[in-house]
Amino acid sequence: MQRLTNTAELKVLRDNLLQAQDPHRPIVRVCRGPGCLAVGADKVSQAFQSAIQSQNLEVKVQPLVKDTGCHGFCSQGPLVNLAPANLCYVRVKPEDVEEIVQTTLVKGAVVERLLYSDNGTRYKSAADIPFYRMQQKIILQNIGVIDPLDIHDAIMAGAYHSLAKALIEMSPDDVIRTVEISGLRGRGGGGFPTGYKWKRTVENAQENPGPVYIIANGEEGDPGAFMDRAIMEGDPHAVIEGMAIGAYAMGVNQGFLYVRHEYPIAIRHLAAAIAQARALGLLGKNILGAGFDFDLQINRGAGAYVCGEETAIIASLEGRVGEPVTRPPYPSQQGLWGRPTVINNVETWANVPHIIDHGAQWYADLGAPRSTGTKIFSLVGKVKNTGLVEVPMGISLGALVEEIGGGVPGQGRFKAVQTGGPSGGIIPYELKEEFTDYHFHPPDVKPADKMELSVDFDSMAQTGSIMGGGGMIVMDDHDCVVDLARYFLRFLEEESCGKCLPCRLGLKGMLEFLNNFSQGKGAPADIDALESLGKALVDGSLCGLGRTAPNPVLTSIRYFRDEYLAHIVDHHCPAGVCRDLITYRIDPEICNGCTLCAQTCPQVCITGANQQLHTIDQDACIRCGACMDVCPVDAVVVD
């Protein structure tokens, strides 16, 4: 690769690449996101490669097969998009590939059975599918389109164009002012204004001259969240470009990408992208001839959730144990090696090139007034369309779950949404309460009814939950809030660093309460005790992990106290989840004696002859629910 020595050469390179591209050349984009890989996307991709290389392919132009990042529609994977025909095939198996090649690539026809269909309608292109139609893709626009391992592909899609613009047209102060006016807030969950953070860091560096560092936080550890992973895997150049622009604005020469070790593909793609960017002179000394030096280094996290906390990242990067320290001093005052440091989430950095490219006002007009721009969510749980979605902030929670998500599948009734992962809360479907609790934000905005709740930083905080990184778990009436709160507490108890007492002992203590509740033990007064303990953690803990850890418990008590009482007083789990409080039985009216349940039961405690009524031995039953899952006539009921 020829090193680019000025911004004009970048433009020439892009123009040449675009010209050399044949617009009629068929492109097969195979999604290699985590969801599709899990259901065999790599075999689909290999099948395409070998089918296309076979000798007797009668096409004028050799098609191109691209392994791309996440397409987003994870519940329908493996996904394959075909350009220029603009077709979206879902649930593609390696066996289907030959048919796609022969029908679509050779003859130009459509394989109807592989199209996405919903309520009898078949959708040809992705843009028509309701799941995609409601979205506004800005950060995700290149993810699933470009080949993340090829910088030329990214440059054709516009990568590094904003960096060139910042370097020649804007002063560092202009860049900071642009980001400030855009209203961009930290996407990691805290929602701190990014431009203000940058400005403070520069001011601190002026008072105390010396190096400044920037860090991208790619330690995304929330269960069920994969936004940052998709960005790093699918469009690593967006993060690199965002960081380079930030580095230019703040006079930084060294940046760090702190990525969790559990994301090997993200690390591989980032490393390749950095190497290619260096070869093109987009990183390193004298970038694009502008006299600005900046380089990046990847550091892998060693599997600690708490290392997503900014002071813990710094400790980890310095080679110390990944434990948070008290702020102040904030990293913008004394961060890495005692120097002013900016830590932004991967998604925040990926927003920066778009702001520079389109201007601050364009970005400020997107989304809600105090939460500008778009946000990526990973929509999971009891929802028909699971996957990665990008929506403008301020969209109603109902629209997100019901229209993009397609509502709750099957017979279930929509109960609540858990946002923000272990630090977030459970927001009920019916949200009517006034918010006056001093532990939550002051009630300057009236909460909206039901799921009209606007998805933005401030409205989410009003409910006692948080926006968080973007995890969104939809619950229906077969999900127990006590069990969900217990799940998150168990996770956090494992992940607490153990430095401060409220977090180390408090999470264990809260879990003791919840374990009792899920077994039907305890007194109603214990719910108040648990609430009070939760507030002690909010006030007393050292870092964000402990301060937000009680949120799932506090919000579930607040909105679902009845369900807690049902466990304690009636010894009954209304959702039928908590094992110590439920029994499985077989309805004699429905059972057809197929013996499937008896064959499946791991305890071998179901008896009954073929074509005869089956019964469960309650003493031996471990309430695993395997019989319920296999019963073809739904004769197994839970009480």
Added chain:
Amino acid sequence: MSSSENPQNQVISFTIDGQPVQARPGWTILETARHYRIHIPTLCFHPALKPWGSCRLCVVEARYGKRGKVMPSCLNPPIEELEVFTDSERVLNVRRWVLEMLLAGCPASREIKKLAAAYGVTSTRFAVTDPEEECLRCGRCVAVCNEVVGVQALTFGSRGVKKVLETPYRVPNNACIGCGCCVSVCPTGALQKRLDTVRGDLSRRTGHGYAH
């Protein structure tokens, strides 16, 4: 929160429990309170060590304008016109819960029982895992060994609820010079029992630097 705007000779005026107090630049809220003999309980704080902020008993509620925040007094410097409350409802809530959990965490410690009783906490709802346990992992011993003695013969191992005090890499340690500083700073006396596991093979010990 930075006190850098204040010239060295200026003092910071604020109130603790309604009493006007003045802090010298660089003092924390706790140091100011101690200067005025206002009681704030602590376990992990030690005047010879950098504040670590792990026990959270020294929390106070600091109000500035409309905003109220509970924060550890050992780590936070005061600012002008700050109103500090050492025993507000929120502060006592944190303290009582921490003490109740400590009764279960360090059931053998007399010091903790005494401290808890002073706050009306005499029994615990939580499960006791080890009735002999006295160590609360406050970190004083680790800090004194590292900061004052300078040998790092002690460290914390594992994470979260499994966090334990141990020697680096869990091997008996010849870096220990047997000075006993860790025992003397321990707030509960837990280290007395552990000293032998820390100081390793006495016959091979030749002093600071030997094991490096």
